[in-house]
Amino acid sequence: MTALDPATRRKKLRYLVARRANLELEFLLRDFWNRWADAISDEDLDEVERFLAMEDLDLLEILLRRRPLPADIPRDLFERYFSK
Numbered sequence: 001m002t003a004l005d006p007a008t009r010r011k012k013l014r015y016l017v018a019r020r021a022n023l024e025l026e027f028l029l030r031d032f033w034n035r036w037a038d039a040i041s042d043e044d045l046d047e048v049e050r051f052l053a054m055e056d057l058d059l060l061e062i063l064l065r066r067r068p069l070p071a072d073i074p075r076d077l078f079e080r081y082f083s084k
Contacts, residue, residue: 006042009049013037016052025060036081047077 004012017033020026029052040048051073052059061067069078 006045009045010037010040013040013045013049013052016049020056022056022060025056025063028060028063032082040081044077044081047074048081051078 014033014037017029018026020029054062054070058067062069063082069075
């Protein structure tokens with residue numbers, strides 16, 4: 001997806017987690033980031049980045065299980081990082 005090194009990409013993801021318009025979503029994502037930031041594999045960075053780039057309300061609805069996960073986001077990745 002991008003030519004940035006993994007450390008720089010993780011900083012970008014941390015920014016995506018911390019800068020949300022919806023406070024409830026920001027709390028959920030900060031909890032995710034605090035728990036999983038060091039465990040996300042370099043191979044999963046593209047998918048996590050794509051997931052976090054979604055619109056806030058769509059992302060919140062997915063995390064609250066009110067909307068299904070889009071087909072282009074791997075279910076195993078979602079279950080691994082967002083279902084615990």
